[in-house]
Amino acid sequence: MTVQLEDVTVNFGRTCALEGFDLSVAAGETVALLGPSGSGKSTALKAVAGFVRPSRGRIRLAGRDVTDLPPAKRGIGVVVQQYALFPHLRVAENVGFGLKAARRPKAEVAKRVAEMLEMVGMTAYARRFPRELSGGQQQRVAIARALAIQPPVLLLDEPLAALDAQLRADMLGELQKLRREVPDIAIVYVTHDQSEALALADRIAVMRDARLVDVAPSAELYEKPPSAFTAAFLGGANLLPVEPFEGGVRLAGQALPGLQAAPGNNLLCIRPHAIRLDRPTGVPGRVVGMQWRGATNQLMCTVDGLADVSVRVDVAADRAVPALGTQVLMEFPVEACSLVPAEQN
Numbered sequence: 600m601t602v603q604l605e606d607v608t609v610n611f612g613r614t615c616a617l618e619g620f621d622l623s624v625a626a627g628e629t630v631a632l633l634g635p636s637g638s639g640k641s642t643a644l645k646a647v648a649g650f651v652r653p654s655r656g657r658i659r660l661a662g663r664d665v666t667d668l669p670p671a672k673r674g675i676g677v678v679v680q681q682y683a684l685f686p687h688l689r690v691a692e693n694v695g696f697g698l699k700a701a702r703r704p705k706a707e708v709a710k711r712v713a714e715m716l717e718m719v720g721m722t723a724y725a726r727r728f729p730r731e732l733s734g735g736q737q738q739r740v741a742i743a744r745a746l747a748i749q750p751p752v753l754l755l756d757e758p759l760a761a762l763d764a765q766l767r768a769d770m771l772g773e774l775q776k777l778r779r780e781v782p783d784i785a786i787v788y789v790t791h792d793q794s795e796a797l798a799l800a801d802r803i804a805v806m807r808d809a810r811l812v813d814v815a816p817s818a819e820l821y822e823k824p825p826s827a828f829t830a831a832f833l834g835g836a837n838l839l840p841v842e843p844f845e846g847g848v849r850l851a852g853q854a855l856p857g858l859q860a861a862p863g864n865n866l867l868c869i870r871p872h873a874i875r876l877d878r879p880t881g882v883p884g885r886v887v888g889m890q891w892r893g894a895t896n897q898l899m900c901t902v903d904g905l906a907d908v909s910v911r912v913d914v915a916a917d918r919a920v921p922a923l924g925t926q927v928l929m930e931f932p933v934e935a936c937s938l939v940p941a942e943q944n
């Protein structure tokens with residue numbers, strides 16, 4: 600089932616939480632809404648669920664205008680942070696609630712509840728009450744409950760936020776499995792964690808200040824971000840001021856041939872792992888800091904001639920790392936570089 604938000608604006612009093620928001624999510628597609636706190640991600644999701652009413656714009660499900668329908672009539676699965684479990688119902692009853700409400704046969708409800716609890720690893724807790732579970736366990740039950748009705752659309756608001764690292768990885772795996780097993784489901788996934796968005800989403804919609812900044816297939820957005828904001832938000836890219844010349848661009852006076860800058864695109868974007876330090880040529884600089892990050896060491900380097908700029912360079916942990924204070928040559932492979940417009944604030 601396709602989900603469409605058309606020119607949706609949501610105001611809370613004088614706060615504009617969402618402004619002129621357009622997004623379409625196809626059946627079988629997962630789109631992550633990614634952005635900093637307060638950027639309007641949850642509001643967009645709640646508008647689809649029917650928990651908030653747009654002051655302008657329309658919401659469509661499978662082409663049908665549902666803007667004026669209450670949440671229960673939209674037939675979609677929702678896991679939002681505030682949408683707690685029913686406290687007086689046991690785990691299994693919570694998971695079976697929607698099926699029972701739809702008057703499905705008892706045996707079918709029991710079978711489906713058992714499958715869902717198995718999927719989220721909560722079989723042993725079926726008879727507990729929500730208050731007897733940890734936050735992460737409650738969240739897993741909430742996911743099971745949302746999926747039990749086999750919804751054509753699933754809305755997830757930070758579903759893994761309450762889980763520790765191991766469980767988060769397990770649940771990410773479960774969500775990926777779910778996508779394979781229910782190939783037609785449309786998922787809208789709110790997160791501020793770029794690694795979750797990259798792991799799960801076909802496309803990522805980056806939000807900022809109530810607006811959509813960029814939307815594109817995840818890999819494309821990561822490799823060739825169209826804006827400085829997206830580049831920085833999606834994995835901490837380096838953004839370095841460059842000057843165009845006929846054959847490419849110059850960084851601190853050093854030519855980087857082969858890069859074509861569209862007018863105004865005077866920031867070079869490159870991921871820390873793509874910069875090479877082991878080549879005979881490159882932009883000269885100096886190592887001024889280092890952080891160990893497990894699989895990599897991240898160096899902070901200055902660029903000769905650019906006082907205010909520092910560059911993050913990832914060096915695989917099994918490689919030799921130049922010492923603090925050492926002069927280095929940073930090579931910027933053309934295929935790993937893109938050029939974006941400078942921020943206009």
Ligand SMILES: Nc1ncnc2c1ncn2[C@@H]1O[C@H](COP(=O)(O)OP(=O)(O)OP(=O)(O)O)[C@@H](O)[C@H]1O
Binds near residue numbers: 637638642
């Ligand atoms: N019910 C409400 N009443 C008033 N203002 C609200 C309400 N809900 C959200 N807002 C405001 O709308 C803006 C967008 O909030 P929203 O919850 O959509 O952001 P978010 O991107 O999901 O943030 P987070 O990652 O912190 O959950 C914020 O400025 C927030 O304070």
